[in-house]
Amino acid sequence: MVTKTKKPLVPRLGSERVKPAPFRYFRANSLAEAFAAYAEAEGDCTYMAGGQSLLPVLSLRLQTPSLVIDISRLEELRGISLANGVLRIGALTRHNEMLHSPEIARYAPLLSKAAPYVAHPAIRNKGTIGGTIAHADPAAEFPGMTLALNAEFEIANSEGRRREPANGFFRGLYETGIAPGEILVAIHVPVFGEHDRCAYHELARRRGDYPLVGCGVRATIRDGVATNGRFAFIAVGAVPQRAFAAEAAIEGQRLDETAIAAAQTALEQDLQPDDDSETTGAMRLHLAKVLLGRLLREIALSPSKAVEAAA
Amino acid sequence: MTERVPVSMTVNGEDVQRFVEPRTTLGDFLRVEMELTGTHLGCEMGVCGACLVLLNGKPIHSCLMLAVAAEGETIETVEGLAESKAIADIQQAFHNRNALQCGFCTPGMLVTAHEILKSEHPLTREEIRDELSGNYCRCTGYEAIVDAIEQVFVARAAGREVEASGQFAETAA
Ligand SMILES: Cc1cc2nc3c(=O)[nH]c(=O)nc-3n(C[C@H](O)[C@H](O)[C@H](O)COP(=O)(O)OP(=O)(O)OC[C@H]3O[C@@H](n4cnc5c(N)ncnc54)[C@H](O)[C@@H]3O)c2cc1C
Ligand code: FES
Ligand code: FES
Numbered sequence: 385m386v387t388k389t390k391k392p393l394v395p396r397l398g399s400e401r402v403k404p405a406p407f408r409y410f411r412a413n414s415l416a417e418a419f420a421a422y423a424e425a426e427g428d429c430t431y432m433a434g435g436q437s438l439l440p441v442l443s444l445r446l447q448t449p450s451l452v453i454d455i456s457r458l459e460e461l462r463g464i465s466l467a468n469g470v471l472r473i474g475a476l477t478r479h480n481e482m483l484h485s486p487e488i489a490r491y492a493p494l495l496s497k498a499a500p501y502v503a504h505p506a507i508r509n510k511g512t513i514g515g516t517i518a519h520a521d522p523a524a525e526f527p528g529m530t531l532a533l534n535a536e537f538e539i540a541n542s543e544g545r546r547r548e549p550a551n552g553f554f555r556g557l558y559e560t561g562i563a564p565g566e567i568l569v570a571i572h573v574p575v576f577g578e579h580d581r582c583a584y585h586e587l588a589r590r591r592g593d594y595p596l597v598g599c600g601v602r603a604t605i606r607d608g609v610a611t612n613g614r615f616a617f618i619a620v621g622a623v624p625q626r627a628f629a630a631e632a633a634i635e636g637q638r639l640d641e642t643a644i645a646a647a648q649t650a651l652e653q654d655l656q657p658d659d660d661s662e663t664t665g666a667m668r669l670h671l672a673k674v675l676l677g678r679l680l681r682e683i684a685l686s687p688s689k690a691v692e693a694a695a
Numbered sequence: 696m697t698e699r700v701p702v703s704m705t706v707n708g709e710d711v712q713r714f715v716e717p718r719t720t721l722g723d724f725l726r727v728e729m730e731l732t733g734t735h736l737g738c739e740m741g742v743c744g745a746c747l748v749l750l751n752g753k754p755i756h757s758c759l760m761l762a763v764a765a766e767g768e769t770i771e772t773v774e775g776l777a778e779s780k781a782i783a784d785i786q787q788a789f790h791n792r793n794a795l796q797c798g799f800c801t802p803g804m805l806v807t808a809h810e811i812l813k814s815e816h817p818l819t820r821e822e823i824r825d826e827l828s829g830n831y832c833r834c835t836g837y838e839a840i841v842d843a844i845e846q847v848f849v850a851r852a853a854g855r856e857v858e859a860s861g862q863f864a865e866t867a868a
């Protein structure tokens with residue numbers, strides 16, 4: 385039995401309180417239904433996955449769509465599978481599943497390492513990887529890490545499906561390669577090889593907050609020599625960013641202090657963060673260099689991550 | 696106003712059917728329709744953690760879910776957890792340690808505490824603080840809350856109840 389109070393203690397919903405503007409709701413049972421609903425509303429609508437970014441947006445009335453299309457029960461967007469050296473992660477995979485999945489830890493360990501930093505435990509129980517990538521907050525962990533992983537996005541629209549690489553997908557603040565009405569179906573990640581190593585770390589004021597700066601690195605290290613380094617930074621501008629000059633500085637090098645210092649210096653060419661209300665651009669660049677140094681030392685010392693994660 | 700739509704779900708073990716406006720959050724639904732006012736709404740944007748409830752056994756923010764989207768789901772609120780005695784020892788430990796002052800954050804704290812106490816090994820104070828990172832308390836400074844949760848870890852590991860103790864032992868008895 386539930387406990388009941390005698391009379392309502394709280395006022396009925398009224399315009400004086402901060403609540404979402406009215407909208408209609410439709411639960412899609414297939415991609416086709418979702419596209420049809422989107423077309424019928426002529427774009428005056430939004431998709432909802434975990435709702436962990438959308439609900440605050442609706443409550444603050446930053447968006448006032450006439451229709452919310454719930455895509456959170458689409459089976460087509462679920463599941464993690466491995467085929468031909470590529471891990472396919474369904475868009476509805478929750479942050480908490482990313483954190484605990486043995487497949488992710490084995491084949492895409494950079495995502496497991498970033499997962500504990502994504503929001504707070506209760507938000508991780510509902511938020512999805514597809515939602516965070518579509519939302520494209522420049523300080524969000526997973527979107528940035530797809531750059532370091534050379535991931536590809538599988539996107540569906542009413543005509544069919546297409547693939548788009550992570551590199552170039554993040555176009556501007558909250559702007560991505562997903563066109564209006566399209567749905568991100570899955571993320572494809574080339575699996576980690578035997579000699580691949582990775583590390584993630586971020587600096588935030590409080591655990592679970594969006595970071596001041598975050599960075600994930602991956603590189604192939606054979607006989608102490610690094611190749612194919614890919615460094616992704618978050619919270620350094622309007623979009624997550626690769627650090628191409630810093631990557632070039634370690635290509636074919638031993639990851640000793642000289643190479644690491646060269647990468648840190650080269651980072652000045654890659655990142656030019658602006659001043660904002662939180663901190664100065666110079667401070668962010670300094671923190672980015674500190675992070676890069678720590679992460680490169682970590683992968684230089686650590687055993688092959690794929691093996692360690694599988695153990 | 697948009698038309699109200701039907702929704703059915705299980706709340707604290709009871710099957711409920713209601714008509715709701717689609718924009719109604721689960722938190723408002725529980726408080727206004729179900730009159731379960733133990734769930735508190737503070738920020739209504741996922742930041743303060745006062746509104747936590749269990750969705751199919753897992754903590755979620757009731758301010759970040761639409762009531763209509765809970766169709767067919769199982770919800771448990773702090774009232775349900777209290778009545779089933781699932782959190783009786785946590786409540787006692789909070790009482791012993793005076794881990795609440797105004798009590799606004801307490802329902803969310805109890806839901807988080809209930810979840811983290813499922814851990815197979817006792818969490819360190821540092822880990823408890825990490826787990827509480829999504830729960831704001833503007834009164835206690837958290838120290839007493841961490842103490843209370845630690846006390847339950849110790850008691851449960853020893854297979855003991857949490858006894859009434861501390862300066863409020865008399866009123867608790
Ligand atoms: C207090 C708080 C702290 C947070 N901290 C962090 C943090 O530290 N790091 C972090 O990364 N995130 C953080 N988040 C955001 C969280 O990770 C969200 O879960 C995530 O950004 C959105 O995922 P979702 O499934 O909830 O998407 P929703 O909120 O449902 O959707 C977000 C947007 O993406 C669109 N969308 C969703 N899925 C798809 C899809 N498959 N195809 C096309 N469009 C889609 C929606 O239309 C909407 O515009 C935080 C959120 C809160 C409330
Ligand atoms: S009311 Fe839901 S987190 Fe504050
Ligand atoms: S007791 Fe007042 S907010 Fe925690």
